[in-house]
Amino acid sequence: MPPHQFTAVDSQPDPRGSIDCLDRLQGEPFYAAYKARVAELLAPRRGGRYLDVGGGTGDDARRVAGMSGADVVVVDASRAMIEEAARRGIEQAHVGDAVDLPFPSQSFDGCWADRVFQHLADPGAALAELIRVTRSGGRIVVVDPDYDTQVVSTGSQELARRVLGYRADRLLRHGTIAHQMGGRFTAAGLVDVSVEGRTLVVRAHTAVDNVMGLRSWARSGREEGLFTEREVEIWEREIDEAIALGRFLYAVTFFITAGTRP
Helix, strand or coil: CCCHHHHHHHHCCCCCCHHHHHHHCCCCCHHHHHHHHHHHHHHCCCCCCCEEEEECCHHHHHHHHHCCCEEEEEEEEHHHHHHHHHHCCCEEEEECCCCCCCCCCCEEEEEECCCCCCCCCCHHHHHHCCCCCHHEEEEEEEEEEEEEEECCCCHHHHHHHHHHHHHHCCCCCCCCCCCHHHHHHHCCCCCCEEEEEEEEECCCCCHHHHHHHHHHHHHHHHHHHCCHHHHHHHEECCCCCCCCCCCCCEEEEEEEEEEECC
Protein backbone atom coordinates (compact mmCIF):
# COMPACT_ATOMS: atom_id res chain seq x y z
CA MET A 1 0.00 0.00 0.00
CA PRO A 2 1.49 3.39 -0.95
CA PRO A 3 1.77 5.82 1.98
CA HIS A 4 -1.12 8.24 2.21
CA GLN A 5 -0.45 11.96 2.37
CA PHE A 6 -1.56 12.21 5.99
CA THR A 7 0.28 9.12 7.25
CA ALA A 8 3.66 10.41 6.14
CA VAL A 9 3.55 14.19 6.55
CA ASP A 10 6.99 14.56 8.11
CA SER A 11 8.68 12.48 5.41
CA GLN A 12 7.36 14.67 2.59
CA PRO A 13 9.84 17.01 0.88
CA ASP A 14 7.55 19.90 1.82
CA PRO A 15 5.04 19.16 4.63
CA ARG A 16 3.51 22.55 3.86
CA GLY A 17 1.49 20.83 1.14
CA SER A 18 -0.48 18.84 3.73
CA ILE A 19 -0.96 21.93 5.88
CA ASP A 20 -2.27 23.86 2.89
CA CYS A 21 -4.64 20.99 2.06
CA LEU A 22 -6.16 21.13 5.55
CA ASP A 23 -6.54 24.89 5.24
CA ARG A 24 -8.42 24.52 1.94
CA LEU A 25 -10.81 22.01 3.48
CA GLN A 26 -11.50 24.36 6.39
CA GLY A 27 -13.03 26.77 3.86
CA GLU A 28 -15.45 24.22 2.37
CA PRO A 29 -19.07 24.58 3.63
CA PHE A 30 -19.59 20.80 3.88
CA TYR A 31 -16.61 20.42 6.18
CA ALA A 32 -17.57 23.42 8.29
CA ALA A 33 -21.08 22.00 8.76
CA TYR A 34 -20.05 18.53 9.90
CA LYS A 35 -17.34 19.94 12.15
CA ALA A 36 -19.99 22.08 13.84
CA ARG A 37 -22.04 18.93 14.42
CA VAL A 38 -19.03 17.15 15.90
CA ALA A 39 -18.68 20.01 18.37
CA GLU A 40 -22.38 19.76 19.26
CA LEU A 41 -22.08 16.04 19.96
CA LEU A 42 -18.92 16.56 22.01
CA ALA A 43 -20.85 19.12 24.12
CA PRO A 44 -17.79 20.88 25.55
CA ARG A 45 -18.36 22.91 28.72
CA ARG A 46 -16.58 25.94 30.07
CA GLY A 47 -13.66 24.90 32.23
CA GLY A 48 -13.64 21.36 30.88
CA ARG A 49 -10.60 19.74 29.27
CA TYR A 50 -10.85 18.12 25.84
CA LEU A 51 -8.51 16.30 23.46
CA ASP A 52 -8.36 16.56 19.67
CA VAL A 53 -6.59 13.42 18.43
CA GLY A 54 -4.96 13.88 15.04
CA GLY A 55 -5.72 17.56 15.41
CA GLY A 56 -3.34 18.73 12.69
CA THR A 57 -2.92 22.50 12.60
CA GLY A 58 -5.12 22.98 15.65
CA ASP A 59 -7.80 25.06 13.91
CA ASP A 60 -10.64 22.81 15.11
CA ALA A 61 -9.28 22.90 18.65
CA ARG A 62 -9.12 26.68 18.61
CA ARG A 63 -12.70 26.83 17.33
CA VAL A 64 -14.00 24.50 20.06
CA ALA A 65 -12.11 26.39 22.75
CA GLY A 66 -13.39 29.73 21.47
CA MET A 67 -17.05 28.68 21.34
CA SER A 68 -17.12 26.90 24.68
CA GLY A 69 -14.47 28.37 26.95
CA ALA A 70 -13.03 24.87 27.35
CA ASP A 71 -9.37 23.94 27.57
CA VAL A 72 -8.40 21.98 24.43
CA VAL A 73 -5.28 19.87 23.90
CA VAL A 74 -4.05 18.72 20.49
CA VAL A 75 -2.06 15.58 19.75
CA ASP A 76 -0.84 14.57 16.29
CA ALA A 77 1.70 12.08 14.97
CA SER A 78 3.27 14.74 12.75
CA ARG A 79 5.85 17.07 14.24
CA ALA A 80 5.29 19.51 11.35
CA MET A 81 1.59 19.69 12.17
CA ILE A 82 2.20 20.19 15.88
CA GLU A 83 4.73 22.93 15.20
CA GLU A 84 2.13 24.64 13.02
CA ALA A 85 -0.53 24.23 15.71
CA ALA A 86 1.78 25.84 18.24
CA ARG A 87 2.52 28.65 15.79
CA ARG A 88 -1.22 29.24 15.47
CA GLY A 89 -1.65 29.63 19.20
CA ILE A 90 -2.31 26.14 20.59
CA GLU A 91 -0.48 26.16 23.91
CA GLN A 92 -0.93 22.43 24.59
CA ALA A 93 0.17 20.70 21.39
CA HIS A 94 1.93 17.33 21.59
CA VAL A 95 3.51 14.90 19.16
CA GLY A 96 2.01 11.51 19.93
CA ASP A 97 0.56 8.28 18.62
CA ALA A 98 -3.18 7.64 18.78
CA VAL A 99 -2.52 4.10 20.03
CA ASP A 100 -0.28 5.33 22.87
CA LEU A 101 -1.56 8.72 23.99
CA PRO A 102 0.91 10.58 26.25
CA PHE A 103 -1.67 11.35 28.96
CA PRO A 104 -2.77 9.73 32.23
CA SER A 105 -6.05 7.82 32.35
CA GLN A 106 -9.22 9.90 32.73
CA SER A 107 -7.44 13.16 31.89
CA PHE A 108 -10.18 14.64 29.67
CA ASP A 109 -13.87 15.45 29.74
CA GLY A 110 -14.16 14.41 26.12
CA CYS A 111 -12.17 13.48 23.03
CA TRP A 112 -12.67 13.63 19.29
CA ALA A 113 -10.89 12.47 16.14
CA ASP A 114 -11.75 13.94 12.74
CA ARG A 115 -10.79 11.89 9.64
CA VAL A 116 -8.19 10.00 11.66
CA PHE A 117 -9.32 6.38 12.05
CA GLN A 118 -9.14 5.71 8.31
CA HIS A 119 -5.38 6.23 8.52
CA LEU A 120 -4.55 4.24 11.67
CA ALA A 121 -2.67 0.94 11.66
CA ASP A 122 -4.62 -0.25 14.74
CA PRO A 123 -7.97 1.54 15.11
CA GLY A 124 -9.09 -0.78 17.91
CA ALA A 125 -6.13 0.18 20.06
CA ALA A 126 -6.74 3.85 19.28
CA LEU A 127 -10.38 3.64 20.37
CA ALA A 128 -9.28 1.95 23.59
CA GLU A 129 -6.89 4.84 24.20
CA LEU A 130 -9.61 7.44 23.63
CA ILE A 131 -11.75 5.64 26.19
CA ARG A 132 -8.85 5.32 28.64
CA VAL A 133 -8.08 9.04 28.74
CA THR A 134 -11.77 10.09 28.94
CA ARG A 135 -13.45 10.57 32.29
CA SER A 136 -16.70 8.83 33.22
CA GLY A 137 -19.58 10.65 31.55
CA GLY A 138 -17.27 12.12 28.91
CA ARG A 139 -18.15 12.14 25.23
CA ILE A 140 -16.10 10.56 22.44
CA VAL A 141 -16.79 11.55 18.82
CA VAL A 142 -15.13 10.29 15.65
CA VAL A 143 -15.85 11.08 12.01
CA ASP A 144 -14.50 9.59 8.79
CA PRO A 145 -15.61 9.27 5.19
CA ASP A 146 -16.62 5.71 4.27
CA TYR A 147 -15.22 4.95 0.83
CA ASP A 148 -17.59 2.01 0.39
CA THR A 149 -20.21 4.71 -0.28
CA GLN A 150 -18.44 6.39 -3.20
CA VAL A 151 -20.08 7.07 -6.55
CA VAL A 152 -18.82 8.92 -9.62
CA SER A 153 -20.62 9.74 -12.85
CA THR A 154 -18.61 8.22 -15.69
CA GLY A 155 -19.63 6.08 -18.65
CA SER A 156 -17.78 2.91 -17.63
CA GLN A 157 -19.35 2.17 -14.27
CA GLU A 158 -17.66 -1.23 -13.94
CA LEU A 159 -14.28 0.45 -14.28
CA ALA A 160 -15.41 3.24 -11.94
CA ARG A 161 -16.32 0.71 -9.25
CA ARG A 162 -12.90 -0.89 -9.55
CA VAL A 163 -11.09 2.45 -9.30
CA LEU A 164 -13.22 3.57 -6.37
CA GLY A 165 -12.64 0.19 -4.72
CA TYR A 166 -8.91 0.73 -5.14
CA ARG A 167 -9.27 4.05 -3.35
CA ALA A 168 -11.21 2.38 -0.54
CA ASP A 169 -9.11 -0.74 -0.09
CA ARG A 170 -5.57 0.19 -1.13
CA LEU A 171 -4.98 3.94 -0.91
CA LEU A 172 -6.12 4.02 2.73
CA ARG A 173 -5.45 1.69 5.64
CA HIS A 174 -9.11 1.58 6.70
CA GLY A 175 -11.08 3.34 4.01
CA THR A 176 -14.34 1.59 4.92
CA ILE A 177 -14.16 1.67 8.72
CA ALA A 178 -16.53 4.60 9.26
CA HIS A 179 -19.76 2.58 9.03
CA GLN A 180 -18.32 0.09 11.53
CA MET A 181 -17.57 2.60 14.27
CA GLY A 182 -21.00 2.44 15.89
CA GLY A 183 -20.57 -1.27 16.47
CA ARG A 184 -17.03 -0.74 17.68
CA PHE A 185 -18.20 1.89 20.17
CA THR A 186 -20.85 -0.44 21.55
CA ALA A 187 -18.48 -3.42 21.74
CA ALA A 188 -15.99 -1.25 23.62
CA GLY A 189 -18.57 -0.49 26.30
CA LEU A 190 -19.60 3.03 25.35
CA VAL A 191 -23.24 4.00 25.87
CA ASP A 192 -25.66 6.45 24.24
CA VAL A 193 -24.03 5.57 20.92
CA SER A 194 -25.30 7.43 17.88
CA VAL A 195 -24.32 7.36 14.20
CA GLU A 196 -25.12 10.09 11.69
CA GLY A 197 -24.37 10.22 7.97
CA ARG A 198 -23.56 13.30 5.91
CA THR A 199 -22.94 13.00 2.19
CA LEU A 200 -20.40 15.12 0.39
CA VAL A 201 -21.66 15.78 -3.15
CA VAL A 202 -19.22 17.46 -5.51
CA ARG A 203 -20.36 18.85 -8.86
CA ALA A 204 -17.58 21.37 -9.41
CA HIS A 205 -14.47 19.35 -10.23
CA THR A 206 -12.17 21.98 -8.73
CA ALA A 207 -13.86 21.76 -5.32
CA VAL A 208 -12.13 20.03 -2.41
CA ASP A 209 -8.75 19.92 -4.14
CA ASN A 210 -10.14 18.15 -7.24
CA VAL A 211 -11.78 15.58 -4.96
CA MET A 212 -8.46 14.53 -3.45
CA GLY A 213 -6.90 13.74 -6.80
CA LEU A 214 -9.71 11.51 -8.12
CA ARG A 215 -8.39 11.68 -11.69
CA SER A 216 -5.04 10.22 -10.56
CA TRP A 217 -6.39 7.16 -8.75
CA ALA A 218 -6.32 4.83 -11.77
CA ARG A 219 -2.78 5.92 -12.63
CA SER A 220 -1.70 5.15 -9.07
CA GLY A 221 -3.30 1.71 -9.37
CA ARG A 222 -1.54 1.17 -12.67
CA GLU A 223 1.78 1.58 -10.87
CA GLU A 224 0.71 -1.34 -8.64
CA GLY A 225 -0.27 -3.43 -11.64
CA LEU A 226 -4.00 -3.27 -10.92
CA PHE A 227 -5.08 -1.44 -14.08
CA THR A 228 -3.92 -1.52 -17.67
CA GLU A 229 -2.69 1.57 -19.45
CA ARG A 230 -5.83 1.41 -21.58
CA GLU A 231 -8.02 1.45 -18.47
CA VAL A 232 -6.13 4.44 -17.12
CA GLU A 233 -6.72 6.28 -20.39
CA ILE A 234 -10.45 5.45 -20.31
CA TRP A 235 -10.80 6.60 -16.70
CA GLU A 236 -9.02 9.89 -17.29
CA ARG A 237 -10.87 10.56 -20.56
CA GLU A 238 -14.26 9.87 -19.01
CA ILE A 239 -13.54 12.12 -16.03
CA ASP A 240 -12.50 14.89 -18.45
CA GLU A 241 -15.60 14.34 -20.62
CA ALA A 242 -17.92 14.47 -17.61
CA ILE A 243 -16.34 17.77 -16.59
CA ALA A 244 -16.56 19.22 -20.11
CA LEU A 245 -20.23 18.24 -20.47
CA GLY A 246 -21.19 19.57 -17.04
CA ARG A 247 -22.27 16.20 -15.69
CA PHE A 248 -19.40 15.56 -13.29
CA LEU A 249 -20.48 14.21 -9.90
CA TYR A 250 -18.59 12.54 -7.09
CA ALA A 251 -20.11 11.67 -3.71
CA VAL A 252 -19.04 9.95 -0.52
CA THR A 253 -20.76 9.66 2.86
CA PHE A 254 -19.13 10.67 6.15
CA PHE A 255 -20.28 8.93 9.34
CA ILE A 256 -20.16 10.77 12.66
CA THR A 257 -20.14 8.36 15.60
CA ALA A 258 -20.58 9.54 19.18
CA GLY A 259 -20.75 7.77 22.53
CA THR A 260 -20.38 8.27 26.26
CA ARG A 261 -17.95 6.60 28.61
CA PRO A 262 -20.09 5.10 31.41
